[in-house]
Amino acid sequence: MATRKLIKKPQKGFTKGKVEKEQKAKPGFTHWCAMTAIKLSIIFVTTLALYSIYLDGKVRHTFEGQRWQVPAQVYGKVPTINNDQQINFDHLEQELLHLHYKRVAKVKLPGQYARNSNKFIIYRREFDFGFGLEAPAKVSIEKKRDEVFRLLEDGQPLHKVKLEPILIDRILSAEGEDRVVLSLDQMPEQLIDTLLFIEDKDFYHHHGLSPTGILRAFWKNILAGETVQGGSTLTQQLAKNMFLTRHKTLWRKVNEALISIILEMRYSKDQILEAYLNEVYLGQHYANGIHGVGLAAQFYFGKPLKNLESHEIALLIAQIKGPSFYDPWRKPKRAAERRDLVLRMMFENHLINKNEFNQALLTPLNIRAERRFDKQTYPAYMQLVRRELKQMGAANAMQSGIRIFTGFDLHRQTHVERAIKQQLALLEKAKATEKLEAAVVISDIRSGQIQAVVGGKSVKFSGFNRALDAKRPIGSLIKPAVYLTALEKFNTYNFATPLKDEPISLESSKGKYWQPQNYDGKFRGQVPLIQGLVNSLNVPTVNLGMQLGIDKVATTLTALGYEGKVPMVPSMLLGAINMSAYEVNQWYNTIANNGLYNDAHAIIRVVSGQGDVLWSKNNIVDARLSPQAAYLIDYALARVAKDGTAKSLSWLFPEQIIAGKTGTSNDLRDSWFVGYDQQSVVTTWIGRDDNLPMGLTGSSGALSLFANYLKKQGSSSRFDLLPEGIEFATFELATGNAVMDDCANVAYYPAIRDSIFYSDKCLQQRPEQASWLEKIFGSGSD
Structure with a gap:
C-alpha cells in the first residue's frame, strides 16, 4: 500500500522570500545600532576632547597668569628707633596695640611685647620693608630720662632698629x-x-x-x-x-x-x-x-x-x-x-x-571687636595718597599687589582728630554758632613728608576734603612772605627799620580806593619792622609791601613753594589770595626748615609684589632762602608765639619755644594758624562751608585748635643755631640805626653782620642811672 507524503502548507501571506529577508534583517539592524553607537561615541569623545581643550586653555590662562586682583597695601611711616632719640613708651604701646600685638609677662613669640617704666621688649613679626623679607626679631629698648640709651636686636647692640608699620588701607581693584x-x-x-x-x-x-x-x-x-x-x-x-x-x-x-x-x-x-x-x-x-x-x-x-x-x-x-x-x-x-x-x-x-x-x-572666640575692617579709617590722607599715585602713573598698578610706604604718623593723626572734635564743639558752644568746619595738614619739617591730614569735622567721612580742595583767603598768613622779602634786602631793612603806621589810601586801576585798617582800628605813627609782623599790623605791612614791590613779594612766595598764581594787587599783601591748607603748609615748611625746600609728599616708596622698588622719593636739598634771612624770619615767628598775636602759647607751653603765625580773613570768615616746633609744621583752618562770618579770629579759633592738638601730642622745643653772618646788636627804634648802649629807646635784635653800621649819634641819650644812695637821699643839687 502506498503511503502519502504529507506536505505542510505555508500560511497565507508567508513566502520563502520573506523568511530569507527577515533572517537577513536581524544582523543588519544590530550592525546599524552598533555603528550608530560608535559614531555617537566618537562625536561625544571628540566634543569632550574639544571642550576639555577649551577648559584646559581657560584653566591655564587663569592659573598661570594673574590669578587674583591683589589690592595695593598702603603703610604708614616705618617706625625707626635710634640711640639717643627721645622716646615715648605710651605712644609706642599704642602703635603696637593698633597692630594687634599682645602684651605678655614674658616675650616668647612674634607679635608679643612686654614693658616696664624703663624697658620695652618687642618681638617684631617678619616683615618686608621694601628690601626683602626680614625675619622676626626680638627688640629691646632701654631709656633714661625719656631718651634711648641702649638698643638691642636679638641680643646684639645696634644704633637703629625698624619696627613694623601700620597698614593704613588697601586699595581695591575696580571689581572690589x-x-x-x-x-x-x-x-x-x-x-x-x-x-x-x-x-x-x-x-x-x-x-x-x-x-x-x-x-x-x-x-x-x-x-x-x-x-x-x-x-x-x-x-x-x-x-x-x-x-x-x-x-x-x-x-x-x-x-x-x-x-x-x-x-x-x-x-x-x-x-x-x-x-x-x-x-x-x-x-x-x-x-x-x-x-x-x-x-x-x-x-x-x-x-x-x-x-x-x-x-x-x-x-x-x-x-x-x-x-x-x-x-x-x-x-x-x-x-x-x-x-x-x-x-x-x-x-x-x-x-x-x-x-x-x-x-x-x-578660650573665647577672640575675634575682633568690630566687624568693620581696620581700613578706610583715614579717608582724607588716603585721598592724598591716591592723587599722588595717579600723578606718578601708578594708578593702573593697583591689581599687582604693590606696597606703598608713606609718611603717615598714627599718633599725630589720632591726636589731631580728637582735637578737632573737642575744640569745634567748645567753639560752637562758646560762640553760639554751628556748622563750623576744620582742616588740618601736618608735615615733617626735614623731609616734607605729610604726617596727617584731616579734611573736615567728620574725620572718618570720605567726602569733600577741605585740607586739599577748599581754597580760602589766607589773611595775615601772607605777612611772613612780605617781611622775608625785606629781610633778604639786608642793606635796607632790619628788625628795627621804622615802618609808617598812618592812614593810607590806594587807588585801583578802576578808580576805587582801598584804605586798609589795623585790626584794632588804631594808628601808631611808626613801628619797628619786627613789631609789624609780631603784632600782625596791616598798615605797616602794606606800606612795606608797596615799597618792596608786589612782584617781589610774589617772587618770594613762589620761591617758598607756592605754585599758584599770585594776584598783583595791593590787597594781596594782607592775604587776599585763596589757598588750601595743603598749599599753605608747603611754603611754611620751607620757612620752618631754615629756607630749605622739600616737595610735600605722602608717598615715600612704592614696591612691587615681587619686592622690586618701582618708585622712590628723592630728597633733594634746595636752598630757597639765605641762611641768614631764614634765621631772622624764624626768630620773628617765634616772637609771635612769645609776645605777639599767638602769645597764649607762651602761657600754655611756658617751657617750649614754638613759632607760628595767625591769620584772619575779612568779616571773620576764616580763622587760620600755622605753628611749628622742631619736628613738624601744623596748618589749621576753621570756617564754614557757606562762607558766613563765624566771629573767630586766627587767635580765638585756629590757634586754640593747634593748642589742643599740642597738649595731646607734646612738642619738641624749637632751636636754631646762629648761622654765620648773624650777630645781635642794639638798635635805636626811632631811626633803625645800630647804636651803642648809651642811647635811649633801643632794642636788642639779631641782624646780618654786613648790614650793621654803628652810629655815634643818638636822638636821645639814655639818662644816667641814679645810685642807690641818690635814690634814698637825693642827688644833692637844688
Whole structure:
C-alpha cells in the first residue's frame, strides 16, 4: 500500500522570500545600532576632547597668569628707633596695640611685647620693608630720662632698629576684590594639616575626584549627626570657587569634575593646595567677599596668619562649611560649637595635645571687636595718597599687589582728630554758632613728608576734603612772605627799620580806593619792622609791601613753594589770595626748615609684589632762602608765639619755644594758624562751608585748635643755631640805626653782620642811672 507524503502548507501571506529577508534583517539592524553607537561615541569623545581643550586653555590662562586682583597695601611711616632719640613708651604701646600685638609677662613669640617704666621688649613679626623679607626679631629698648640709651636686636647692640608699620588701607581693584596672597611655606603647618583632615584626607592620593572620600565623608557625617567632613575634594572646591558659578546644576558638576582632572594633570598638589588656600571663600565684609586664609586671619583676628593660635586656626577652618551660617559676630554660639568640633578632630588626629585641646575649648572666640575692617579709617590722607599715585602713573598698578610706604604718623593723626572734635564743639558752644568746619595738614619739617591730614569735622567721612580742595583767603598768613622779602634786602631793612603806621589810601586801576585798617582800628605813627609782623599790623605791612614791590613779594612766595598764581594787587599783601591748607603748609615748611625746600609728599616708596622698588622719593636739598634771612624770619615767628598775636602759647607751653603765625580773613570768615616746633609744621583752618562770618579770629579759633592738638601730642622745643653772618646788636627804634648802649629807646635784635653800621649819634641819650644812695637821699643839687 502506498503511503502519502504529507506536505505542510505555508500560511497565507508567508513566502520563502520573506523568511530569507527577515533572517537577513536581524544582523543588519544590530550592525546599524552598533555603528550608530560608535559614531555617537566618537562625536561625544571628540566634543569632550574639544571642550576639555577649551577648559584646559581657560584653566591655564587663569592659573598661570594673574590669578587674583591683589589690592595695593598702603603703610604708614616705618617706625625707626635710634640711640639717643627721645622716646615715648605710651605712644609706642599704642602703635603696637593698633597692630594687634599682645602684651605678655614674658616675650616668647612674634607679635608679643612686654614693658616696664624703663624697658620695652618687642618681638617684631617678619616683615618686608621694601628690601626683602626680614625675619622676626626680638627688640629691646632701654631709656633714661625719656631718651634711648641702649638698643638691642636679638641680643646684639645696634644704633637703629625698624619696627613694623601700620597698614593704613588697601586699595581695591575696580571689581572690589580684596585678598592677602601667601605662599604655601608662609602658612602654618597646623592649619594645612587641619584643613586636610577636615576637608580632604586623601588629597595627596587621589587624582581630583575621590569616590572613597565621598563614601567616607557620608559615613562619618551620619555617625556625628552633622557635617564634619566634606565629600568634594579640595581640587573640586578650587575648581568651583575659581572657575565656576555657585549655581547647583548637573552641568556645573560636570565642569567641576573636568576642571579638577585638568588641574591635577597640569599642576602639582602643592600648587593646587596653595591656590585653594588663597581662593577659599571665608566670609563677607559688607559688599566685599573675604577670600583666602591670609585675609581671613586679618578679618577675624586682626593679625597675620602665622600668628594664629590653635583655637583661631580651628575657627578659621570651621568657616569653610558656611561663613554665613557660622558667622562668629552674628552667631557666636553656633560658631563656637563648630570650632570646638574642629578642635576635637585636631586632637583625635594628634595635631594638638590634650592640654592644648582643653585650654582651647575654654578660650573665647577672640575675634575682633568690630566687624568693620581696620581700613578706610583715614579717608582724607588716603585721598592724598591716591592723587599722588595717579600723578606718578601708578594708578593702573593697583591689581599687582604693590606696597606703598608713606609718611603717615598714627599718633599725630589720632591726636589731631580728637582735637578737632573737642575744640569745634567748645567753639560752637562758646560762640553760639554751628556748622563750623576744620582742616588740618601736618608735615615733617626735614623731609616734607605729610604726617596727617584731616579734611573736615567728620574725620572718618570720605567726602569733600577741605585740607586739599577748599581754597580760602589766607589773611595775615601772607605777612611772613612780605617781611622775608625785606629781610633778604639786608642793606635796607632790619628788625628795627621804622615802618609808617598812618592812614593810607590806594587807588585801583578802576578808580576805587582801598584804605586798609589795623585790626584794632588804631594808628601808631611808626613801628619797628619786627613789631609789624609780631603784632600782625596791616598798615605797616602794606606800606612795606608797596615799597618792596608786589612782584617781589610774589617772587618770594613762589620761591617758598607756592605754585599758584599770585594776584598783583595791593590787597594781596594782607592775604587776599585763596589757598588750601595743603598749599599753605608747603611754603611754611620751607620757612620752618631754615629756607630749605622739600616737595610735600605722602608717598615715600612704592614696591612691587615681587619686592622690586618701582618708585622712590628723592630728597633733594634746595636752598630757597639765605641762611641768614631764614634765621631772622624764624626768630620773628617765634616772637609771635612769645609776645605777639599767638602769645597764649607762651602761657600754655611756658617751657617750649614754638613759632607760628595767625591769620584772619575779612568779616571773620576764616580763622587760620600755622605753628611749628622742631619736628613738624601744623596748618589749621576753621570756617564754614557757606562762607558766613563765624566771629573767630586766627587767635580765638585756629590757634586754640593747634593748642589742643599740642597738649595731646607734646612738642619738641624749637632751636636754631646762629648761622654765620648773624650777630645781635642794639638798635635805636626811632631811626633803625645800630647804636651803642648809651642811647635811649633801643632794642636788642639779631641782624646780618654786613648790614650793621654803628652810629655815634643818638636822638636821645639814655639818662644816667641814679645810685642807690641818690635814690634814698637825693642827688644833692637844688
